[in-house]
Amino acid sequence: MRTTRKRALALTAGIAGIALVATGCSSGSDDEGGDDAGSGDSDEKITLTISTFNEWGYEPLLEQYMDENPSITIEHNKFGTSNEARDQFNTSLAAGSGLADVVGIEIDWMTEVMQYSDQFTDLASDSVEGRWQDWKVGQATTPDGKLVGYGTDIGPEGIAYRSDLFAAAGLPTDRAEVAELFGGEDATWDDFFAVGEQFAAASEVPFYDSGAAVYQGMVNQLEAAYETPGTDEVIATENADVKDIYDTIMAHTELSAGLQQWGEDWNNSFQTDGFAVMLAPSWMLGVIEGQAEGVEGWDIADVFPGGGGNWGGSFLTVPAQSKYPEEAKALADWLTAPEQQLVAFQTSGNFPSQVEAQESEEIKAITNEFFNDAPIGEIFATRAAAVTVAPYKGANYFPINDAMAQAINRVEVDGTDDATSSWDKWVAEVEAIG
Amino acid sequence: MSTTPSIPVIAQTAGRGAARSAARRRHQASGAGSDRKPGRLTYVLMSVVLLASAYPLYFALQLASSTSADIAQNPIPPLLPGSHLFENIGRVLAADIDLWQAMFNSLLVSGATALSVVMFATLAGYSFAKLRFRGRGPLLVFVIGTMAVPTQLGVVPLFIVMRELNLVGSLWAVILPGMVTAFGVFWMTQYLEGALPYELIEAARVDGASMIRTFWHVALPAARPAAAMLGLFTFIASWTNFFWPSIVLGTTNPTLPVALQLLQAGFFKDMALIMAGVIVSVIPLIALFAVAGRHLVAGIMQGAVKG
Amino acid sequence: MATQTAPTRARPASDPSRSPRRVGFSQRLGKWDVKLSPYLYISPFFIIFAITGLFPLIYTGWVSLHDWDLLGGQGDFVGFENFTQVLGQAYFWKALRNTISIFLWSSVPQVIAAIVIAAMLDANLRAKTFWRMGVLLPYVVAPVAVALVFSKMFADDSGLINTVLENIGLSPVGWHSEAMPAHVAIATMVNFRWTGYNTLIFLAAMQAIPRDLYEAAVIDGASRWRQFISITIPMLRPTIIFVVLTSTIGGLQIYDEPRMYDQMGQGGNDRQWLTVTLYLYELGWRNTNLGRAAAVAWLLFMIIVVFAVANYLITRRIASDSAPKQRRVAGRNPR
The missing domain is CATH 1.10.3720.10 (MetI-like)
Structure with a gap:
């Protein structure tokens, strides 16, 4: 008897050490999950988590929300890129846990997410009626009418340029003149590349940063680039428009700096006069400003080739996993209200998707010092109004589009392929996906 | 799943085996050590080697003490570190990715893993080395055999299992598979075979001590030097582990390597900030190295035989 | 390498499993203690390794023979199609x-x-x-x-x-x-x-x-x-x-x-x-x-x-x- 007890004691002692440490970790992870209490009386202190990516300008807003709602603590989990956020989203959704209470999702993988709409809380409510344009709401609504996400921002595109490099090449520098140079309201992609030739003739600096980025601008003007709306049948490789765009990019590689967007060398090139022009969705302004810190001469022109263009834009969703769906929904509602998105726009350049915000007087008054005091509110409002196409992005949009960026980079950045062989590789990849 | 340690852990045995023979043969050899006098060239070459093993860390320091704009403009960083180190470290600690949390997580995971590996390996090693039981031989062979098995390849089912247990995202998911290593068992078996005389065990038993009491009071103290070494190596292996934590932990509750990866994955890449993160992540282990480095060297070379 | 320490081992004379009996330590409990303890001590390793090391490795084979989606879970048996x-x-x-x-x-x-x-x-x-x-x-x-x-x-x-x-x-x-x-x-x-x-x-x-x-x-x-x-x-x-x-x-x-x-x-x-x-x-x-x-x-x-x-x-x-x-x-x- 004595011996067994001793043994048990000793074993317990041994394991206690581990258990002790272990208790520490479980409490650590609990904090993250924010479930330090049962579900919700309104007075009870709760912790909500929200995950976003890149830069959404939410910091001051979340502070404000916590001030106004003392019972709520918010933890903000920010992913570097949309790709990263998507990877994590998949894993957590698979795990059935680990998603934040409010999850930010980008339009490029929104359709993918819509397949699992039963894993999300229906966000439909009177308070958000008419908040967005129909096309934005449509992207987040299931066929049976469930609203999965609240629109946050959209990415209307303008042309960001280095006025100093333009001046050196003998081109106009004033943003209105530059807009005209690119063709003004009737700007076409031909105009864009023609200006490129003109610039290249007079300057050593490459014209634009990356062919893949220009491709983004062009492909977002197609109604259905890769998949048939409704059936989601993959048509990417047969779509003549896609091939045309690809060929156009390939025909102008000499205008490109041959940098891989987001890559190490791309980052550096902002500091070393790596290129003169960049197609810039509103949210890109924050990125440029960050990378080009201390560089003078950036400006933005109110013009975009081929009609308006939209790149990116996101939604806030509330996964069914959330322990506090009501509170999470309230937070998402509040964040995506016009007033708040206006603040976000000022903070990070994410252009609001809310009709009221877009038409507001406040937005017209917003300028950006870094871009030579450009009236970015007004510019992007015009740019948003010029967007006529809401491209269809099906369940496989993201991987197909990602593979295309790589296809262009193979030729432009790496030089491992020529235009033809890289296209063939892309086709093979798409076939493997579909 | 023992994941990354496969190299250090098993390679150790070679060092240990070799060292054992070294220890044994030192008596046979006419004189200890080499009589050859190293030439100046040897010192020069060794200095180059040392420079190569230290420079990458210094490079991180050079960048971490600079600004991103400077880094972009000067691919070759200035020889002396800049003046922005503490500013950058402050920024990275205040960044969206919570490095404090990550460091805390890493400490917990590595500490718990090391403790548990040492505990279970000592128990099993004692049993294999000093106790008699049916199946001992084949079981030990099995243990040795599994040292070479790339258990990392079981990630897919392991993830499915962790999901069933609702542990995805929890530190437990990283700790559990690391709680035992075949190498640890082998290591402790080897050590205890030589370091624990039967007479001691027998004496305890004669005094009426139970088996576990004997283990606790006799085997455990004798195992201490090897256990410390095993703990040290397990701690480092766990601290530097990335593959499995990156899959199962995700970003809400990262360990340091996972947090570093997140730092790099941003659209907006602030090199000075990233390198400051590298410095922060490296400091704890460099400190450990400063304190226990000679033991690490000894551990690899002598397998802690002489502890 | 495992044999290198053999000389120091002198097991026959001092085998602990026998020593208790020799000194007359023969209560039932003591016997079970001696018999079971070795297995008990090695069991944590084998149990944990089986669950987190061996089983996943083998189960990988099973998963590889199925349609198995990260989100959707186990699907049909597909034989070697994945391969x-x-x-x-x-x-x-x-x-x-x-x-x-x-x-x-x-x-x-x-x-x-x-x-x-x-x-x-x-x-x-x-x-x-x-x-x-x-x-x-x-x-x-x-x-x-x-x-x-x-x-x-x-x-x-x-x-x-x-x-x-x-x-x-x-x-x-x-x-x-x-x-x-x-x-x-x-x-x-x-x-x-x-x-x-x-x-x-x-x-x-x-x-x-x-x-x-x-x-x-x-x-x-x-x-x-x-x-x-x-x-x-x-x-x-x-x-x-x-x-x-x-x-x-x-x-x-x-x-x-x-x-x-x-x-x-x-x-x-x-x-x-x-x-x-x-x-x-x-x-x-x-x-x-x-x-x-x-x-x-x-x-x-x-x-x-x-x-x-x-x-x-x-x-x-x-x-x-x-x-x-x-x-x-x-x-x-x-x-």
């Missing part, structure tokens, strides 16, 4: 090529460098511990951190290394754009971290070589180099085999460094540095196809086994070919 699918993908073969190439670039130079450095350390250097600790320093740096530092150094346009190359009049290398240089860069990270570690292993082995062998060689008039080739290398044979084997098992699973070599973590636009484990991750967690990921895991497992065996045979061959003295040496060496 044929994977084997039909150009990326798989590319990944395999890259993995092997990176492995060669890391293991071969590493073993050579480690032996050479060990030989230098084996000379009577002053401040021994300093040098030994110095070479081991990189070992405590996590591969992720190593990769962050080196991928910056190896940046194509803005990296330290290409800038230095250009400054001394050489043309820059496409460290990220071309496959082979990318493999070299990634192998450099591996070598950075592990060379010192292996150096110490070789050093220990060298110090185990009886010095009288060298003395005899000196009397025979053998040069330093000759001694190194004819005595040191053959005597290191078991250690070389060990280091190569372990670096095979670890090296073929390489993931951290290639994952971190650029910020997208996909192995490059043309998958210049996609490795098999990276491909496994991509299939399972990016494309949410666990079935195919499991198939890749099994394939890699098989490849590792083949490589381990082949390496064993080759290394044994190389290390044993030379030196008539070797047999004499081996005669003295119980190993």
Whole structure:
């Protein structure tokens, strides 16, 4: 008897050490999950988590929300890129846990997410009626009418340029003149590349940063680039428009700096006069400003080739996993209200998707010092109004589009392929996906 | 799943085996050590080697003490570190990715893993080395055999299992598979075979001590030097582990390597900030190295035989 | 190695399992204690290893025979379709090529460098511990951190290394754009971290070589180099085999460094540095196809086994070919 007890004691002692440490970790992870209490009386202190990516300008807003709602603590989990956020989203959704209470999702993988709409809380409510344009709401609504996400921002595109490099090449520098140079309201992609030739003739600096980025601008003007709306049948490789765009990019590689967007060398090139022009969705302004810190001469022109263009834009969703769906929904509602998105726009350049915000007087008054005091509110409002196409992005949009960026980079950045062989590789990849 | 340690852990045995023979043969050899006098060239070459093993860390320091704009403009960083180190470290600690949390997580995971590996390996090693039981031989062979098995390849089912247990995202998911290593068992078996005389065990038993009491009071103290070494190596292996934590932990509750990866994955890449993160992540282990480095060297070379 | 301590073992006289009986400690409980304790002590290892190591490995086979979606879970039994699918993908073969190439670039130079450095350390250097600790320093740096530092150094346009190359009049290398240089860069990270570690292993082995062998060689008039080739290398044979084997098992699973070599973590636009484990991750967690990921895991497992065996045979061959003295040496060496 004595011996067994001793043994048990000793074993317990041994394991206690581990258990002790272990208790520490479980409490650590609990904090993250924010479930330090049962579900919700309104007075009870709760912790909500929200995950976003890149830069959404939410910091001051979340502070404000916590001030106004003392019972709520918010933890903000920010992913570097949309790709990263998507990877994590998949894993957590698979795990059935680990998603934040409010999850930010980008339009490029929104359709993918819509397949699992039963894993999300229906966000439909009177308070958000008419908040967005129909096309934005449509992207987040299931066929049976469930609203999965609240629109946050959209990415209307303008042309960001280095006025100093333009001046050196003998081109106009004033943003209105530059807009005209690119063709003004009737700007076409031909105009864009023609200006490129003109610039290249007079300057050593490459014209634009990356062919893949220009491709983004062009492909977002197609109604259905890769998949048939409704059936989601993959048509990417047969779509003549896609091939045309690809060929156009390939025909102008000499205008490109041959940098891989987001890559190490791309980052550096902002500091070393790596290129003169960049197609810039509103949210890109924050990125440029960050990378080009201390560089003078950036400006933005109110013009975009081929009609308006939209790149990116996101939604806030509330996964069914959330322990506090009501509170999470309230937070998402509040964040995506016009007033708040206006603040976000000022903070990070994410252009609001809310009709009221877009038409507001406040937005017209917003300028950006870094871009030579450009009236970015007004510019992007015009740019948003010029967007006529809401491209269809099906369940496989993201991987197909990602593979295309790589296809262009193979030729432009790496030089491992020529235009033809890289296209063939892309086709093979798409076939493997579909 | 023992994941990354496969190299250090098993390679150790070679060092240990070799060292054992070294220890044994030192008596046979006419004189200890080499009589050859190293030439100046040897010192020069060794200095180059040392420079190569230290420079990458210094490079991180050079960048971490600079600004991103400077880094972009000067691919070759200035020889002396800049003046922005503490500013950058402050920024990275205040960044969206919570490095404090990550460091805390890493400490917990590595500490718990090391403790548990040492505990279970000592128990099993004692049993294999000093106790008699049916199946001992084949079981030990099995243990040795599994040292070479790339258990990392079981990630897919392991993830499915962790999901069933609702542990995805929890530190437990990283700790559990690391709680035992075949190498640890082998290591402790080897050590205890030589370091624990039967007479001691027998004496305890004669005094009426139970088996576990004997283990606790006799085997455990004798195992201490090897256990410390095993703990040290397990701690480092766990601290530097990335593959499995990156899959199962995700970003809400990262360990340091996972947090570093997140730092790099941003659209907006602030090199000075990233390198400051590298410095922060490296400091704890460099400190450990400063304190226990000679033991690490000894551990690899002598397998802690002489502890 | 397991037999090396045998002489100290003197088991028959002092076998603990018998000692209790001898001193008349014969209560039931005591007997059970003696009988069960050994199993009890080894059971945590076997239980945990079975659950977290062995079972997943075997269950991988089961998963690989099914449609198995990360989000959707287990689907239909599909036989070997996942395997044929994977084997039909150009990326798989590319990944395999890259993995092997990176492995060669890391293991071969590493073993050579480690032996050479060990030989230098084996000379009577002053401040021994300093040098030994110095070479081991990189070992405590996590591969992720190593990769962050080196991928910056190896940046194509803005990296330290290409800038230095250009400054001394050489043309820059496409460290990220071309496959082979990318493999070299990634192998450099591996070598950075592990060379010192292996150096110490070789050093220990060298110090185990009886010095009288060298003395005899000196009397025979053998040069330093000759001694190194004819005595040191053959005597290191078991250690070389060990280091190569372990670096095979670890090296073929390489993931951290290639994952971190650029910020997208996909192995490059043309998958210049996609490795098999990276491909496994991509299939399972990016494309949410666990079935195919499991198939890749099994394939890699098989490849590792083949490589381990082949390496064993080759290394044994190389290390044993030379030196008539070797047999004499081996005669003295119980190993």
